[in-house]
Amino acid sequence: MRRALRNLFYALALPTVLVAVWWFASDGSGSVFFPPLRTILEAFGAVWTGDRLTGDVLPSVLRLAGGYLTAVVLGVGLGVLIGSYRSVRAITEPVLEFLRAVPPPVMVPVIMLFAGIGDTMKIVVIAVGCVWPILLNTVEGVRAVDSVLSETTRSYGLRGAARLRHLVLPSAGPQIFAGLRQALSIGIILMVISEMFAASNGLGFTIVQFQRSFAIPEMWSGVILLGLLGFLLSLLFKMAERRALAWYHGLRKSLRS
Template sequence: MRRLLLRTVFVLALPVLLLLAWWFASDGSTDVYWPPLRTILKTFPDVWTADRLRTDVFPSVLRLAAGYALAAAVGVGLGTLIGSSRRVRAVCEPVLEFLRAVPPPVLVPVIMLFAGIGDTMKIVVIASGCVWPVLLNTVEGVRAVDSVMLETARSYGITGVTRLRHLVLRSASPQIFAGLRQALSIGIILMVISEMFAASDGIGFTVVQFQRSFAIPDMWTGILVLGLLGFLLSVVFQLVERRVLGWYHGLRASTRRTP
């Protein structure tokens, strides 16, 4: 209990300090583009009502979840295939490096031509940016699997799906989750960018509408919503990661305790 309390204090300490600094720094502001934090917080409940959460936040989260899941599936699948075969890696690596260097926001107009302006376009945009950290980390994780363990599994007749599931993916899972963590932050950014193009709902669309109508405090509340969403998704991701990689964290902890 004490450990959980200390961890909670450490997690919340910096955000609280930053909010306090923002509060006092903006307290006497008369700049229309830099309203006091107390004004933003006072506006928040009036803007983000239950109806707006349903019509704007919920669709954004669904698009993010769909694009992120698609990127995870494609990234882990292709990454495992490329990382397992030296020949496939030699053929694909130049193309992957070329595609990885293209910023996903630049692809938005191109994707709109093929996928239209609906939810499909937004999901594809999110997936196109999230897939790269997952793919590249999976490739490196699969390549780093201990060759002795691979030979041992082969000698015991452990092959096919069993070998892939219990050895290859399990050994590569720490790096896969590192890629998934990077992809999550990229996904939130691309979610907002995709909703700024020909959208009729979503957090990004709402923030732009506030900015265009010069509702500056309302716009700042949208930025706060994005920050809170990112924080909540990060907490959920950490909980999932600790559960899935419990064996890995336990192994590292026992290694540190070993003299």
């Protein structure tokens, strides 16, 4: 119980201090562009009601989920393939390094040419940006599989799917999840960017509309909502990671003690 309270204190202490500083520093602000936090929070409660949640937040989350899951499937699948075979890695590495260097937002106009301006374009943009950290971390994780363990599984006759399930994925799991964590933050950024191009709903579209109509407190409320969404998704990801890598965290804990 004491440890849970301590962790809660560590999680909330700095955000509480920052919110308090923002509140008092902006309390007397007369700037149109930096309104008081009190005004922003009032706008937050008025704007992000049931209609906005279903009309803007939910579509954004669904696009993010679609693009992110697509990137997970492609990144992990191709990463295992490339990391497992040296010849495949030698052939694909120059191309991967070239494509990784291209900023994903630059690809938005290109993707619009063949995917249109609907949800497909936004999902593809998110997937294209998220796939690289997942793919590259998976490749490195698979390459780093312990050679002794690999020889041991081979001597026991573990091949194909059994070897992949019991050796490769568990061994590469920590690095794969590192890539998944990086991809999640990239996905949120690309979700917003993709919705700023030829969209009719979504968080990115709504925030830009508020900015263009000089509804500045409403615009700031959207920024705060994006931060809260990112925090919630990060929390859910951490719970999933601890469940999937329970053996790894248990091993690290035992080594420290």
